[in-house]
Amino acid sequence: MPGIADITDSLARGLETVQTRTEEFLFEPVIRLGVTGLSRSGKTVFITSLVANLLAPGRMVQLRAAADGRLLRAYLQPQPNDAVARFAYEDHMAALRATPPRWPESTRAISALRLSLQVRPTGFLTGFTGPRTVHLDIVDYPGEWLLDLPLLNQSFAEWSESALALARAEGRAEAAAPFLSALGQAAPLAELDEPQAQALTAAFKDYLAAARAAGFSGCAPGRFLMPGELEGSPALTFCPLPKPETRPKGDSLYAAFERRFEAYKRIVVKPFFREHFARIDRQIVLVDALGAISAGPRAVEDLRVAMADILHAFRPGRNTWLSRILTSRVERIAFAATKADHLHHSQHAALAHIMQALVADARDRAAFKGARTESFALAALRATVEETVSHQGESLDCVRGVLEQTGREAALYPGVLPEDPAALLAPAREGRAEWLEGDFDAMRFAPPELALKPGEGPPHIRLDRALEFLIGDRLL
Ligand code: GDP
Numbered sequence: 001m002p003g004i005a006d007i008t009d010s011l012a013r014g015l016e017t018v019q020t021r022t023e024e025f026l027f028e029p030v031i032r033l034g035v036t037g038l039s040r041s042g043k044t045v046f047i048t049s050l051v052a053n054l055l056a057p058g059r060m061v062q063l064r065a066a067a068d069g070r071l072l073r074a075y076l077q078p079q080p081n082d083a084v085a086r087f088a089y090e091d092h093m094a095a096l097r098a099t100p101p102r103w104p105e106s107t108r109a110i111s112a113l114r115l116s117l118q119v120r121p122t123g124f125l126t127g128f129t130g131p132r133t134v135h136l137d138i139v140d141y142p143g144e145w146l147l148d149l150p151l152l153n154q155s156f157a158e159w160s161e162s163a164l165a166l167a168r169a170e171g172r173a174e175a176a177a178p179f180l181s182a183l184g185q186a187a188p189l190a191e192l193d194e195p196q197a198q199a200l201t202a203a204f205k206d207y208l209a210a211a212r213a214a215g216f217s218g219c220a221p222g223r224f225l226m227p228g229e230l231e232g233s234p235a236l237t238f239c240p241l242p243k244p245e246t247r248p249k250g251d252s253l254y255a256a257f258e259r260r261f262e263a264y265k266r267i268v269v270k271p272f273f274r275e276h277f278a279r280i281d282r283q284i285v286l287v288d289a290l291g292a293i294s295a296g297p298r299a300v301e302d303l304r305v306a307m308a309d310i311l312h313a314f315r316p317g318r319n320t321w322l323s324r325i326l327t328s329r330v331e332r333i334a335f336a337a338t339k340a341d342h343l344h345h346s347q348h349a350a351l352a353h354i355m356q357a358l359v360a361d362a363r364d365r366a367a368f369k370g371a372r373t374e375s376f377a378l379a380a381l382r383a384t385v386e387e388t389v390s391h392q393g394e395s396l397d398c399v400r401g402v403l404e405q406t407g408r409e410a411a412l413y414p415g416v417l418p419e420d421p422a423a424l425l426a427p428a429r430e431g432r433a434e435w436l437e438g439d440f441d442a443m444r445f446a447p448p449e450l451a452l453k454p455g456e457g458p459p460h461i462r463l464d465r466a467l468e469f470l471i472g473d474r475l476l
Helices: 004-026 043-055 089-097 143-153 156-167 173-185 194-213 253-275 289-295 297-314 321-325 345-364 422-429 463-475
Strands: 030-037 071-077 111-119 132-140 282-287 332-337 372-377 385-391 394-402 409-412
Touching: 030 043, 030 143, 030 463, 043 071, 043 089, 043 111, 043 132, 043 282, 043 463, 132 463, 143 253, 143 297, 143 321, 156 173, 156 253, 173 194, 194 253, 253 321, 282 297, 282 463, 289 297, 289 345, 297 345, 297 422, 332 345, 332 463, 345 372, 345 422, 372 463
Parallel strands: 030 132, 030 282, 282 332, 332 372
Antiparallel strands: 071 111, 111 132, 385 394, 394 409
16 A cells, blocks of 8 residues: 555656646657666766767767757756756866876766757658757766665565675675674664764675675665765664564664664655656666676676666566656666777677676566667777787787776787676576686776867767667657
């Protein structure tokens, strides 16, 4: 049964939507494009390069409106939602244009940007109407926040049980050891001692951060790593606790954490889904698949599970809290393995297949039908050039770029991705600690020097194709 608050939520949302939709239909349509992915998946670089490449679309040949010369002009507008920070496009471009160029600062919270596109309509309408304006509202938010959706259906005891089982799982032991030992010292039934509660929470957050750094993706609650504006608040000061044998008193640590867990859901998780997520109509999910592959099979399996949780947000079951508040339906979802410039193009198809396989399970589930989905291997900002090097009589397809650690230029051979994704996903599911054959090296290249010709944005790989899939139909 929906609660009163849920019903008022959906009524309010419904009214607002009818109004905005009518305005949009009569005047200028708005496309709300969500850009998400776990931290360091490449959201900031993606949006920065996307905007620069729409402002100067010379390299966007796979975007039909640009190739046909119908994209007449693109310009930035004030961000229409006063409650959300503006995506710092100019700062990010300035970092990329600095000498030497720097990668921009990564996403830490939600932000948005409005880019307006002036397009000449095609076909039948061409002779009757002048150019029309389509607003592209780009909403950048941490993928970690989507991982919070399952918490809404869990009690504190249920969540604690699964979170503690995950912390004790093989592969995470090293990252979790200090937290588990601090937990061993804690007395959940004793009276709440705030400094102790904070120390325990800090140990839990350190564990999540260490697991993330080791390549693991499932690190809920999402705000613990990406707190946004709520850093240090009581709603973010709790951690999983083993269920006590006896009923905890109201002033105990356990009861306090249980209340805070509920507060987290009410004041952190629900407002994000209601106010931001529910309004998105096109979505791109960025995935650092190469990063997970180089971290090993356990990281790949963890990524697969996290992707399933993320996808769940886009197709919630009927009559769940989320399905009741969704006002727009996500019609298209692109899954993109980022940083494809770490590979020679001969391996891009294999990377796109791996991306597809990572989301296949979740996508095939009946509940997920309805949206069009496609997988891509892309680089929002190409930092390398290709080079074939001969090594011990063999020719190796390498990529050349400036290495971030040393500032020196080098040609690197990352290893070979298997043609069949099962060769990676099967050992990952079996829980192996290492790949059987060959390792895949993690790489970090410095951003390229941007010497852009007039009318051209930064170099990229398949950014235009992904955008054509996402919004091409709305620019006709
Ligand atoms: P966010 O946390 O999702 O906002 O991730 P960022 O956009 O800040 O990207 C994280 C890091 O990934 C950057 O600092 C770069 O080192 C790297 N990166 C992102 N996109 C690309 C790309 O297209 N090519 C390369 N070579 N590296 C990238």
